[in-house]
Amino acid sequence: MLKYDSYDIVLQEIPNEISLCFTITGCQLACDGCHSEHLWNLKNGKRLSPDMFEKLLLKYCETITCVIFMGGEWCSADLLILLALAKKRFLKVALYTGLNEKQMQRKYPDLLANLDFIKTGKWISGLGGLGSSKTNQVLRNLKSGEILNKYFHH
Known part of the structure; x- marks a missing residue:
């Protein structure tokens, strides 16, 4: 079951x-230095049901252009339903x-x-x-293949 801690409208x-x-x-993953250790616990959060998700999409439909999930690949079947919505x-x-x-391609194609x-x-x-030139993290537009890290460099 896919559960969320919070949601917000974000611009960056x-x-x-x-x-x-x-x-x-x-x-x-339990990364060292994680600023959100409370997200590691499967028991935390509220269920992100398709019904609740659709209500939020309807509420924000005039504002948003994108939906982001920070994590959730471990519940890929549930996530696929939300992506389709x-x-x-x-x-x-x-x-x-x-x-x-x-790893994503192998585990969650x-x-x-x-x-x-x-x-x-x-x-x-x-x-x-993403703002660091030394980062191991990559933000990619999967439709164009473009790496978007440059947008975070100052």
């Missing part, structure tokens, strides 16, 4: 998109995962095939996030 996660962003609970409303969809793209954007790479504090 995907360049040129206004996104409804969900933080998903149950992350199994977003796509029906002509919204773009994105996933942030600590896995790399090759159906999920990867249904995304517009993916941010990959485990959090390594010494390397920083």
Whole structure:
């Protein structure tokens, strides 16, 4: 069962998109230095049902252009249902995962095939996030193949 801790409208996660962003609970990577350790526990959060998700899409349909899931690949069947609901409303969809793209392709090919954007790479504090030139993380537009990290450099 897919569960979320919170959601918000965000402007900076995907360049040129206004996104409804969900933080998903149950992350199994347990990265050192993670700022959201409470997201590791599968018991935390509220169920993100298709009905509740559709109500939020309807509520924000005039505002958003994209939906982001920060985690959730471990519940890929549930996530695929939500991706389809977003796509029906002509919204773009994105996933942030600590896995790399090759791991996603091997473990969750159906999920990867249904995304517009993916941010990959485990959090390594010494390397920083997308704004760091040393980062191991990559934000990719899966439709064009473009790496979008440059939008985060100052």
